[in-house]
Amino acid sequence: MLARPNPSVVIFFLILLTGLVALPFVAGTYPIKLMTRIIILATFVLSLDLLIGITGLVSFGHGAFFGCGAYAVYFVSPESEAANAFVALGAGIALGGTAALVVGAFATLTRGFYFIMVTLAAGQMMFSLFHDTDIAKGSDGAFVNVKPELAFHGTSLLDFSDWHQFYYVCLFVLVAAYFSLFGLVRSPLGRVLQGIRANEVRMSALGYDTYRYKLAAFTVAGMLAGLAGALFASIDGFVTPELFNWHQSGLAIMMVVLGGAGTLYGPIIGAFAYALLEELLKSASIVGPLIADHWRLGTGMTLVLAVLMSPDGLAGFLNWKRPRAIRASSGGPQGENITIRAMHVSKALSTERLSKNFDGLRAISDISIRFAANRVHAIIGPNGAGKTTFINLLSGAIAANAGRVLIDNRDVTGWPAHRIARAGLGRSFQLTNIFSKFSVRENCALAAQSRKATMWRLLDSPYEAPEARAVDRALSVAGMAERGDLVAGEMSNGEQRQLEIAMLVASGADLLVLDEPLAGMGPEETQRVVALLRDLAHDHTIILIEHDMDAVFAVADTLTVLVQGELLAHGRPDEIRANQAVLDAYLGREAKAGAVA
């Protein structure tokens, strides 16, 4: 999760800010113009970090929204008088945001490489639109004849053609943008965005509609880029289709990564560092005419070296790693705080003739079954029996070809995973699936937050206290109360599996669907988790897949046996043990060896 910058970063930026505020008093027009340009660039690059560093969306078309903002100023500026500054900047935000909303609606459907390409293509389309058609004077670019100003009853309050005034406006926008984004990223909404970057599948299983969140981030970033673009148009009063070009987007990505993605302040450093380096290499009086003529060679080589030598970006130099809290000794029995809790009627789940084919192969055929509330149900069967496919159908991870899934008689067939999660079904995955860079407590907090997942939540209150209680309760139920501050990825596999269960409890799910919760655990850990599951049945319905037969018979109220996608048997453990078909088909060898009986 995004932490407050450490003191060395704060001091660095205080010095930088003081210098920037003082600059107009000591410097001439050229340095002020240069700095204005860099500050605007930094604002633009900062907006991209919300996508790349925070939400994990590598957008290669961000320059398009910058260009939209710039052209918006051209569109709202009258031929021979100044536009209202608020109208001009507002138009930049609006056009940048609208374009981002439209592009994002398509782009955020895709992932990874495809996302990069779709955003790149969108940017190039807008480039072509402004370059090849004459909606804004085509490839030659267009002039904003009079720069925006703010006048009240004829007195000019703010005039963008005054270099000093404009400089301070830009500086104010950058500072305000940083603090707004910082607040946004640390808000409940921002925590969800960081969760999506860390592990989108998990977020969606926790009940978040990740598409909407990604689209929101994309739009906000587009608005800020539009604002930066609107300011940019006021520098020279000139806009050109080149602003949309993929080179702009590429440079912006480069500055984000150069500075340090995901820190918010890093990209600001990146923008300053790159722009100043470029300026330095271009000045023949300092580096000599030969280098100045070929400054791109110098910047290119510097960047290549920067990537190879510092994977964390320049911010990595400032923000050294804080020593981690000493890891609590793990594995000790922590079962004492499992308390007897009041019964709470949970939800039942049933399927009706559920079927799934993969390319004509029947993975699940015609399974009708009812899992009663407040019981532990185990699904067993040989490898390839379709157990995981079956629970993927229950949780909405894949869609069934036929049949229905009902939660408490409510038909949830065909719902997307996040909606089923909101209906009370929480699941874990065969491979441990947590946010490994977040602390244990942060993992559970993200889960707890999904209970009231109204998207535009910027404040913790009024749910802060109930959520903290839910987290505390989940941690103590799972026996992890003392391990809340550990980084999840640094715990043992067994502890991570326990954390997954704690997250499900914190999310308020009634139905817990667990895929091999005991996999890879030692006997002691197994015993603890078996006790935990029995205890959880007080207020949950649990469906689990498990291979450890001793544990299964110890924990389960009912057993369901799947063989080759078909329901072979369903009943109490003693019934299953006596079932000849099960013995033949599945337990046969083990039964003879005495392992089961």
Next chain:
Amino acid sequence: MSLVLIQLLNGLQSGLLIFLAASGLTLVFGILGVINLSHGSFYMLGAYLALTFTGIFGDVFLALALGIPLAFLGGFLIEFLFIRHLYNRDHLQQVLLTFALILVFNEFQQVVWGSYPHSIPAPSYLADSVRLTEGLSYPVYRLALMAICLALALSMVLVIQKTRVGRLIRAAESNREMVEALGFDSRMIFRLVFAAGTALAATAGMLAAPIESAYPGVGDRVLIVSFVIVVIGGIGSIRGAFVGSLLIGLADAFGKVFIPQFSSIIIYALMALVLVVRPTGLFGRA
């Protein structure tokens, strides 16, 4: 009617040409997992190599004979110096480094060849046009180019499907650890694949030089179009790249004639359409 026929030929020709570049890109991405933004630069450098060597030898095909091994060597070297450090890093770092390489290559081109466009003559024995129908003639060089591209595409498929090296490449794509566990040096496989990708892009640039001349930034469009083709065809799929290239070539050729104002948008619209219908591309694996 003759306009349709001409554009059909032009579309096929530019599609076959861009296939060389796109197949290199899809190989490198599919097998190495590296997003190589500098792929377009190799195309550009190929065009300029053709300029220089044609100047010396007087024939673009002799230029090819020297240029292809040189490009292969160059790719080998670039993989060794830069790319191999990126395999375990995330895509962002790859994007950044290969973007920086574009800046370097662009400036290298400026230093060596300057910023003026240069035209490169087609070989004199292929400089004529051939009459296809009444009132329709077509440059012989373009026809020869189509034949060469087809031959190269075929031999590439043969190498990948039928030879031992090809089998290793396919194995490395599906499971790198296993290939290493079997005792093969996957680093060398990667280096060869990257070099081959580079050579393919440069070959496309050299072959195209007599048609579109050599100028700064000639590789930019090729890069973006190649990416679009890789997305349309499905990442890592040579067959997909082939179909995608022809689709894009034809769509572009006919778009230029029938909707000139929006011709540059049409390929992206095509990509969007394919992604809506098949999110992993025409021949991509889910």
